[in-house]
Structure formats: structure tokens, C-alpha cells
Amino acid sequence: MRSHAILLADKYPEERTLLVQFTHIDSYDPDLASYLLENPAKSLDAAENVISSLLPAERSHVKLHFRIAGLPLDARIEIRSLRSKHLGTFVCVEGLVRKATEVRPRVLDAVFKCARCNSELHVLQEGVLLKEPLECSKDVGGCGRAAGSTKFILLPEESTYEDTQKVEVQESPEGLRGGAQPERLEGFLIDDIAGKISPGDRVILNGILTGNQRSGPQGKSTLFNIMLQVNSVEYREHEYDEIQITSDDVEKIKEAASKGDIVKEISSSISPTIYGFDIEKEAFALQLFSGVSKSMQDGTKIRGDIHILLVGDPGLAKSQLLSYMSSLAPRGIYTSGKSSSAAGLTAAAVKDEFGEGRWTLEAGALVLADKGIACVDELDKMSDNDRSAMHQIMESQIITVAKAGITATLQARCSILGAANPTYGRFQDEQLIGDQIDMPPALLSRFDLIFILQDKPNSSRDWSIASHILKAHRVGERRKLDHTPEGVPDAEVQEESKLVEPTFDRDFLRKYISFAKRVNPILTDDAISLIREEYLRIRKGGEEQGASVPITARQLEAYVRLSEASARGRLSPIVEKEDAERAIRIVGHYLMKLAREGSMLDIDRITSDMSHSQRSHATVILDIIRNNANEAGVVSLDEIMAHASKLKIDETEVRKIIERLQRGGQIHEPRPGMGAYKAI
Ligand code: ADP
Numbered sequence: 001m002r003s004h005a006i007l008l009a010d011k012y013p014e015e016r017t018l019l020v021q022f023t024h025i026d027s028y029d030p031d032l033a034s035y036l037l038e039n040p041a042k043s044l045d046a047a048e049n050v051i052s053s054l055l056p057a058e059r060s061h062v063k064l065h066f067r068i069a070g071l072p073l074d075a076r077i078e079i080r081s082l083r084s085k086h087l088g089t090f091v092c093v094e095g096l097v098r099k100a101t102e103v104r105p106r107v108l109d110a111v112f113k114c115a116r117c118n119s120e121l122h123v124l125q126e127g128v129l130l131k132e133p134l135e136c137s138k139d140v141g142g143c144g145r146a147a148g149s150t151k152f153i154l155l156p157e158e159s160t161y162e163d164t165q166k167v168e169v170q171e172s173p174e175g176l177r178g179g180a181q182p183e184r185l186e187g188f189l190i191d192d193i194a195g196k197i198s199p200g201d202r203v204i205l206n207g208i209l210t211g212n213q214r215s216g217p218q219g220k221s222t223l224f225n226i227m228l229q230v231n232s233v234e235y236r237e238h239e240y241d242e243i244q245i246t247s248d249d250v251e252k253i254k255e256a257a258s259k260g261d262i263v264k265e266i267s268s269s270i271s272p273t274i275y276g277f278d279i280e281k282e283a284f285a286l287q288l289f290s291g292v293s294k295s296m297q298d299g300t301k302i303r304g305d306i307h308i309l310l311v312g313d314p315g316l317a318k319s320q321l322l323s324y325m326s327s328l329a330p331r332g333i334y335t336s337g338k339s340s341s342a343a344g345l346t347a348a349a350v351k352d353e354f355g356e357g358r359w360t361l362e363a364g365a366l367v368l369a370d371k372g373i374a375c376v377d378e379l380d381k382m383s384d385n386d387r388s389a390m391h392q393i394m395e396s397q398i399i400t401v402a403k404a405g406i407t408a409t410l411q412a413r414c415s416i417l418g419a420a421n422p423t424y425g426r427f428q429d430e431q432l433i434g435d436q437i438d439m440p441p442a443l444l445s446r447f448d449l450i451f452i453l454q455d456k457p458n459s460s461r462d463w464s465i466a467s468h469i470l471k472a473h474r475v476g477e478r479r480k481l482d483h484t485p486e487g488v489p490d491a492e493v494q495e496e497s498k499l500v501e502p503t504f505d506r507d508f509l510r511k512y513i514s515f516a517k518r519v520n521p522i523l524t525d526d527a528i529s530l531i532r533e534e535y536l537r538i539r540k541g542g543e544e545q546g547a548s549v550p551i552t553a554r555q556l557e558a559y560v561r562l563s564e565a566s567a568r569g570r571l572s573p574i575v576e577k578e579d580a581e582r583a584i585r586i587v588g589h590y591l592m593k594l595a596r597e598g599s600m601l602d603i604d605r606i607t608s609d610m611s612h613s614q615r616s617h618a619t620v621i622l623d624i625i626r627n628n629a630n631e632a633g634v635v636s637l638d639e640i641m642a643h644a645s646k647l648k649i650d651e652t653e654v655r656k657i658i659e660r661l662q663r664g665g666q667i668h669e670p671r672p673g674m675g676a677y678k679a680i
């Protein structure tokens with residue numbers, strides 16, 4: 001201990017902490033360990049004094065902190081379970097950092113000057129309000145005047161300070177039972193541990209729980225808030241460490257993986273009460289596993305997370321699917337694009353009560369879902385601020401906040417599962433997706449998969465869905481009773497209950513997913529050539545003169561991520577042909593639905609605001625305007641229509657293109673509302 005302290009003291013002030021594992025204290029003296037948990041303030045003080053006394057005289061200025069980490073699991077207390085009996089004790093809480101203030105100094109030893117006699121007085125500070133001397137004490141050579149008959153002036157340069165930071169942690173969503181609101185706790189960090197925590201981090205905070213008296217306009221209250229004087233911080237690196245897996249579980253997991261098509265089995269366990277959506281659920285299963293994230297030799301990072309967007313008519317169980325997914329995924333978060341908090345989906349710097357005058361960085365949903373899945377309902381309703389930050393998040397998976405002197409980069413390495421409603425209520429097949437939802441094409445192109453859910457009446461399918469929903473309701477009703485009453489066929493109800501029972505229950509699935517995420521599969525030659533062939537096959541369609549660009553390298557990456565996820569799902573260390581085939585089938589489904597133009601694919605239908613054919617129409621219309629202009633350079637709309645109809649471009653299309661050309665600054669209407677245009 002002594003030699004350790006001396007070594008540390010040599011590195012002072014860069015190193016200011018002696019960190020001890022709790023288990024060491026416990027194995028040295030269990031009584032001391034439990035005394036420490038009950039009387040932390042005294043014990044830590046004593047320990048710090050001992051450390052100082054061990055140091056040689058020339059190091060007497062060194063003040064080392066004594067910090068303890070690695071508390072046993074049973075010492076961990078959930079934030080919602082903190083009670084008055086915990087006040088003053090050493091507690092250990094686990095949570096997700098929502099807010100963190102800037103690091104600012106706090107005066108520790110304030111030095112004052114007596115305005116009458118100029119002698120200097122030291123006052124040790126605690127609490128938030130500055131304590132001034134009560135008198136100019138004669139003991140330290142002062143004039144003895146009381147505070148009322150002199151003035152004390154603070155000498156900032158003479159005083160000593162320490163760094164402080166305030167954070168707010170909230171319970172991890174995993175620990176929450178069914179829809180409970182996560183509770184929050186404030187933590188106070190001092191000196192060398194201040195400034196290391198950022199919003200979105202998963203941390204374990206060890207420290208002393210203290211009461212903080214509330215004060216209102218009527219004076220001091222008998223009610224207290226609680227806050228944690230943080231002694232040490234531990235970080236959670238991996239999302240999969242949060243789920244405990246026993247060796248028994250591992251056996252079951254391996255057995256499940258060895259039988260049949262496990263990815264299919266898992267997809268059918270996602271929201272079994274929701275009928276259909278087979279291919280979507282298969283994609284969801286892959287999203288749960290996600291592809292392999294890579295950091296290359298040159299420092300580039302390639303995301304492994306799979307982003308999926310559901311666009312669909314109302315009442316098609318989108319919200320249901322999303323909330324189910326958020327409950328399955330490790331670190332899953334369900335949120336709405338219309339989030340009410342200042343941080344929204346991304347992050348914000350705010351100056352509010354929490355920061356007590358300092359700026360606070362607050363994490364939004366996507367930062368809180370770091371290394372998990374963010375299920376964002378009504379994604380099209382997000383704020384403009386979020387919209388611009390989304391590009392960065394979806395590709396580089398970070399968000400930079402720059403405001404009022406704060407520049408911070410927060411990690412948001414999450415997969416996004418978004419849902420959006422078409423602007424005009426229902427999705428129209430022929431129209432571009434960019435025209436139908438309120439999201440910029442550049443953002444749409446960043447999704448690996450976009451699924452369109454349409455509600456088209458079809459009697460045989462409707463029969464199946466209706467039967468499924470009705471049976472599911474009956475099973476739910478039956479679960480409330482201890483026997484099936486007369487008039488309802490018992491055997492049938494039993495049979496129906498199997499229909500909506502998942503193959504794997506939620507707990508097992510969560511374990512399976514966290515186990516599978518430790519596998520990092522690598523592509524085989526077979527898989528590479530299969531994906532390459534598919535890519536080349538589709539690209540070939542674009543080689544003809546004047547043809548559209550069918551797909552881009554972005555889709556190529558989607559193939560890779562989905563195949564990796566499929567291999568992970570099988571717990572396979574290699575990505576094989578069957579994985580590539582699955583990826584090709586799923587991406588193919590998406591492209592055929594959204595990017596088909598005649599018998600060809602045209603990726604511009606998704607990733608830009610004009611399809612290839614519209615773009616060529618746009619050139620035609622621009623030519624019409626140029627060639628038919630009168631002396632003033634103007635052409636009337638009627639005339640444009642007449643020419644366009646000869647070329648078989650219909651009226652709505654012409655109007656749409658004119659609007660776009662105007663927006664793009666290529667033409668303008670010299671007198672608004674006159675219905676005539678001029679090329680620029
Ligand atoms: P959305 O978010 O797409 O507007 P919701 O998730 O609110 O739709 O779903 C509406 C209701 O319809 C839910 O209660 C859901 O269970 C039910 N529902 C819709 N489609 C199906 C389906 N295919 N199978 C079972 N239930 C369904």
C-alpha cells in the first residue's frame with residue numbers, strides 16, 4: 001500500500017486516485033468492508049488521511065483520493081429502490097447517463113481579505129452557497145471585528161478549487177418492468193473523475209447517497225432530494241454483458257441453433273400475435289443480430305448496424321411491431337419522432353435548472369440506444385433539428401453538438417427501426433416514396449431496407465388476418481379464466497393458443513441474441529461471389545445508353561450486413577452461401593417494391609427526388625420552355641401542357657416537374673399566379 005501510494009504520488013497531479021477493488025478489502029477484512037459500506041464518509045476520510053501520512057514529507061502537498069470499485073452484485077441497488085435508510089451509506093447504482101453538465105471549478109478553500117485590517121482568512125467550503133467568515137478572527141492575526149462591522153473580500157487567485165460535474169443517470173430500460181417510467185438520480189463528480197462521463201454512457205456509479213434539502217419560496221423544507229456523491233465510475237463496454245447467461249442457457253442456445261432454420265424460427269417468435277409480415281419479421285431478426293462493425297487499418301469505421309424503415313398505411317400494426325422489437329433487443333428503446341424532450345431524438349445543449357447555471361448536454365433517444373436498437377415511431381414527424389443530425393447518425397453513428405462554447409461528440413452506434421406514415425394517408429404504388437413521406441431522399445437512402453406495408457382488401461388474406469386477430473383475442477380472454485365455459489369449444493381454444501405462442505419466449509430470445517452478438521463471422525469465397533454476381537446482374541441493367549442506375553454500392557453493403565447477421569443468427573463463424581441467399585432475397589423484395597421502373601430497377605426512385613424517367617421528362621419540359629418562349633422569354637402553362645401531351649407526358653406529371661424545376665431554380669414564374677414560366 002505504502003509503495004503504491006508513493007508511486008502514485010510521483011505522478012501527482014496527473015494521477016490523483018488510489019483505486020481499490022472492493023473484493024480486496026473484503027478478503028482482507030470482511031468486517032472492515034461492511035463497516036465501509038455503512039459508514040463510507042468516515043472510512044474514506046480516514047483512508048485518505050492514512051494515505052497522506054504514508055507519503056514522505058516532501059510530498060505533503062499531495063492529496064490522493066481513495067476510490068473503491070467492483071462492488072458485488074448484491075450491493076447494487078436499483079434507482080427506484082433507493083430509500084431513506086440508504087442515506088449516508090455506500091451504494092452502487094447502474095444506469096444510463098442522460099445529462100451531464102460542463103466541468104466547472106468549485107471553490108474548496110476560499111480565501112478572504114478583511115477590508116479593515118487586510119489580514120487573510122481561509123474558509124473551507126461545502127455545499128452550494130459561499131460561506132463567508134463570521135469574524136476577522138484574532139487567532140489568525142486578524143482585528144477581531146465581526147462580519148457586521150467589516151467587509152470580507154474574496155480573493156479568487158489565492159483560493160483553491162476542484163473540478164466538479166453533475167450528471168443525471170436513469171435506470172437502464174432493460175431493468176424496467178412493462179412500460180414503467182425510468183427513474184432518475186443526480187450524481188456529483190469531483191476532481192479527476194469529473195469530465196469523463198458523457199451522455200449515453202452506460203455506467204455503474206459507486207458513491208455515498210446524500211440528502212439535499214429542498215428549498216422553496218416559503219423557506220427551507222423538511223423534504224429532501226437525494227443525490228449521489230460519486231466515489232468511482234465503472235463503464236459497461238458491451239451491450240451483451242448486461243444479460244446473464246448461465247452454462248445451462250448456453251447449452252439450450254446451441255441446441256436451438258443446431259436445429260432447422262433458426263433465423264426463421266426466431267422471426268416467427270417476433271410478435272406472434274401479429275399475423276403475416278414474414279419477410280419483415282425475418283429482416284427484424286437479422287436486425288437484432290446486426291452485421292459486423294469494422295474498424296479498418298486506415299481508421300475508417302464501417303457500421304454493422306442495420307437500419308430498417310417501415311412505411312405504411314395506418315392500422316397495420318407498425319407501432320405494435322416496433323414496441324415488441326424494443327422489448328426484445330438488448331438496449332432497445334421505443335420512442336416517437338415527436339419526442340417532447342429538448343434533446344429530441346439526437347442531443348441538445350441546454351441551460352436549465354439542472355445545470356445550476358452551467359450548460360448541460362442532454363442525450364436523446366438515439367444516443368441512449370447506443371449499441372442497441374432505437375425503435376422510432378412516427379419518424380417522419382421528427383423536428384428539423386433532428387432531421388439534420390440524422391444523416392450523420394445513420395452513417396458515422398456519432399452526433400456532434402456545437403452550441404454556446406460546448407462542442408461535444410456523442411456516440412450513437414445504434415440500429416434504427418423507424419416507422420413512418422405516408423403524407424397522404426395511404427401509399428400509392430406508382431409514386432415515388434420521396435413524394436409520399438416527409439423525409440429527404442438522402443436520408444431514405446441510408447436505410448438498408450425500406451418496407452412498404454399496404455392495406456389492400458383481399459378476401460382470402462383478410463379472412464386469415466381476421467381469424468388470426470379474433471382467435472388471438474379469444475386466447476387472451478381465455479387466459480383470464482380457469483376453465484372454458486360452456487358454449488365455447490375448449491379443444492379449439494387450446495389449439496388456437498398454440499397459434500399465438502412464440503417458439504421461443506422473450507427471455508430466451510434475449511439471451512440468444514446477446515450470445516450470438518459475440519460471434520464475429522467472416523465472409524467465405526462462396527458468399528462473396530454470390531453477392532458480387534447479384535450486384536453485377538442488377539447493375540448490368542444500367543449499362544444500356546440512357547438507362548437508369550439500378551443500385552449503388554450502398555445496397556452492396558446492405559447485402560453484406562444482412563448476410564453477416566444471418567451467419568451470427570446461426571452462431572456460425574463464417575458467412576456462407578445460405579446467408580448470402582437470405583440477404584439477396586430480402587433486399588430483392590425491398591428493391592422490387594420500391595425501385596422498380598418497368599422491368600428494371602432505378603435506385604433514383606428511392607434516393608433522389610426524381611426518378612430516372614422523370615428526370616428525362618424534366619429535360620424535355622425545360623426544352624419546351626426554352627424553345628417556345630415569346631419575346632419576354634415566357635411560356636404559358638397551357639402551351640407547355642399542349643406540347644407535353646404530344647410527347648405523352650400527362651398533366652399531373654407536368655405540374656410536378658414544373659414545381660420541382662421552380663424549386664431547383666431552373667425556371668421561375670415572372671409574375672406569381674399568372675401561370676406562365678421563364679427559363680433561367
Ligand atoms: P399502426 O401503428 O400501423 O397505425 P397499430 O400498431 O396501432 O398500427 O395497430 C393497430 C391494431 O391493429 C393493433 O392492435 C394490432 O394488434 C392490430 N393489427 C393490425 N394488423 C394486424 C395483423 N396483421 N395481425 C394482428 N393484429 C393486427
Ligand code: MG
Nearest residue numbers: 315318319377
Ligand atoms: Mg402507429
